[in-house]
Amino acid sequence: MTTTGNATRRTRTDGERTKRHILETAVRLATIEGLDGLSIGKLASATGVSKSGVYAHFDSKEDLQLATVETARTLFVDDVVLPAFEADGLKRLIALCESFLSYVENRTLPGGCFFAAAAAELGGRPGPLRERVAENQRDWIGVLTEAAEAAKDKGQLRTDTDVATLVFELNALVIAANTGFILHDDPAIIDQARTAIARVLSATRPNAD
Amino acid sequence: MTTTGNATRRTRTDGERTKRHILETAVRLATIEGLDGLSIGKLASATGVSKSGVYAHFDSKEDLQLATVETARTLFVDDVVLPAFEADGLKRLIALCESFLSYVENRTLPGGCFFAAAAAELGGRPGPLRERVAENQRDWIGVLTEAAEAAKDKGQLRTDTDVATLVFELNALVIAANTGFILHDDPAIIDQARTAIARVLSATRPNAD
DNA sequence: ACACAGTACGACCGATCGTGCTATCTTGTC
DNA sequence: GACAAGATAGCACGATCGGTCGTACTGTGT
Numbered sequence: 283m284t285t286t287g288n289a290t291r292r293t294r295t296d297g298e299r300t301k302r303h304i305l306e307t308a309v310r311l312a313t314i315e316g317l318d319g320l321s322i323g324k325l326a327s328a329t330g331v332s333k334s335g336v337y338a339h340f341d342s343k344e345d346l347q348l349a350t351v352e353t354a355r356t357l358f359v360d361d362v363v364l365p366a367f368e369a370d371g372l373k374r375l376i377a378l379c380e381s382f383l384s385y386v387e388n389r390t391l392p393g394g395c396f397f398a399a400a401a402a403e404l405g406g407r408p409g410p411l412r413e414r415v416a417e418n419q420r421d422w423i424g425v426l427t428e429a430a431e432a433a434k435d436k437g438q439l440r441t442d443t444d445v446a447t448l449v450f451e452l453n454a455l456v457i458a459a460n461t462g463f464i465l466h467d468d469p470a471i472i473d474q475a476r477t478a479i480a481r482v483l484s485a486t487r488p489n490a491d
Numbered sequence: 492m493t494t495t496g497n498a499t500r501r502t503r504t505d506g507e508r509t510k511r512h513i514l515e516t517a518v519r520l521a522t523i524e525g526l527d528g529l530s531i532g533k534l535a536s537a538t539g540v541s542k543s544g545v546y547a548h549f550d551s552k553e554d555l556q557l558a559t560v561e562t563a564r565t566l567f568v569d570d571v572v573l574p575a576f577e578a579d580g581l582k583r584l585i586a587l588c589e590s591f592l593s594y595v596e597n598r599t600l601p602g603g604c605f606f607a608a609a610a611a612e613l614g615g616r617p618g619p620l621r622e623r624v625a626e627n628q629r630d631w632i633g634v635l636t637e638a639a640e641a642a643k644d645k646g647q648l649r650t651d652t653d654v655a656t657l658v659f660e661l662n663a664l665v666i667a668a669n670t671g672f673i674l675h676d677d678p679a680i681i682d683q684a685r686t687a688i689a690r691v692l693s694a695t696r697p698n699a700d
Numbered sequence: 701a702c703a704c705a706g707t708a709c710g711a712c713c714g715a716t717c718g719t720g721c722t723a724t725c726t727t728g729t730c
Numbered sequence: 731g732a733c734a735a736g737a738t739a740g741c742a743c744g745a746t747c748g749g750t751c752g753t754a755c756t757g758t759g760t
Contacts, residue, residue, distance in 0.1 A: 454667030545738095
């Protein structure tokens with residue numbers, strides 16, 4: 283879009299930097315105000331850029347929202363998924379849950395997990411925005427599932443483990459931790475989730491009982 | 492507010508009926524648009540009442556939102572909690588989860604559980620509205636906890652059962668079912684939650700393994 | 701030197717927002 | 731039937747919404 287197609291042609295960096303700044307602010311704002319509540323005006327004054335300056339980078343509000351979702355995705359991948367990929371098998375599965383919980387606990391984003399907020403907000407409203415959010419959620423489930431399958435193959439989980447149900451449970455626990463933590467401002471909820479996760483996983487360890 | 496202080500004066504019923512109609516519509520609308528996205532104008536055209544006709548019943552938008560939360564609470568109590576109270580102990584605990592899942596699956600409200608949506612929306616925004624939602628969520632956890640305690644006392648759960656963690660897990664599972672169902676429009680997710688709930692409960696039955 | 705693409709601005713549009721104020725019906729009480 | 735009060739509509743307000751102008755500054759390529 284912004285490239286001219288000419289290989290020798292260099293792109294000025296100012297615009298890209300402003301755009302990134304706008305989008306990073308948009309992600310943070312959207313976790314509090316929602317993707318819909320995030321208005322161009324508020325985003326403009328939050329970034330110090332004029333309203334039309336903001337608008338210059340996007341075709342429409344929906345375009346801005348889609349770009350915000352994409353930015354939130356890369357942030358999630360960098361902060362939650364990739365760090366956990368340094369481990370393998372069961373350790374990776376545990377690391378994924380744990381890094382999600384820290385990502386919430388550390389208030390990386392002021393309103394907690396971006397996708398949890400977006401899923402709740404857009405759930406009942408079909409459209410390209412909801413589709414992108416749903417896709418990202420499926421990807422996250424996919425990452426958890428792959429890790430669980432690998433752990434099972436390694437013999438770190440019972441051979442009769444129902445991976446889909448296990449992953450459903452783990453995801454439910456971390457999301458509930460997110461919602462509870464944000465709603466009640468209580469870090470104890472995160473620890474409750476840690477306890478629950480440990481319990482669920484210990485129930486599926488190979489020589490349990 | 493609406494009473495004049497004169498004891499002999501009776502109130503006309505029309506207003507109350509209209510108000511109830513407005514609030515019931517508001518609850519449904521809020522599960523899709525959010526409590527903030529719900530505007531007086533949209534609510535007016537959805538009910539067939541004029542904008543000022545809607546406004547006549549409330550002091551401010553926040554007042555309307557608080558009344559909407561209260562209406563959603565009674566609806567939740569009537570549809571989810573009370574039916575389950577016909578059973579006792581472990582059966583009640585199971586009935587609570589199941590009636591919550593049906594309440595979501597039957598699309599009693601178009602956008603799923605009102606409080607799940609409200610919690611996600613208001614989580615990062617302190618204020619009386621969030622406080623009321625948080626209170627209702629605590630009450631729900633309380634109902635689950637009482638049922639679990641009773642089941643434990645009856646010997647239907649292991650004596651070493653950590654009730655708080657068990658309740659956290661059950662709540663997480665039904666909320667995740669709600670979010671997933673609304674986001675992906677897939678009833679299979681409700682069944683996945685049923686499977687997970689059965690597994691969690693079977694792991695805490697007295698003579699397991 | 702000059703044209704042009706990229707970047708950002710202020711002004712403005714019609715629509716809708718929440719919120720008042722007033723007029724007009726309707727209804728129960730005397 | 732008069733009258734007070736409840737219920738609702740009509741209308742208008744300032745603010746903000748998403749979105750479109752025209753414009754001006756700044757580098758880069760020819």
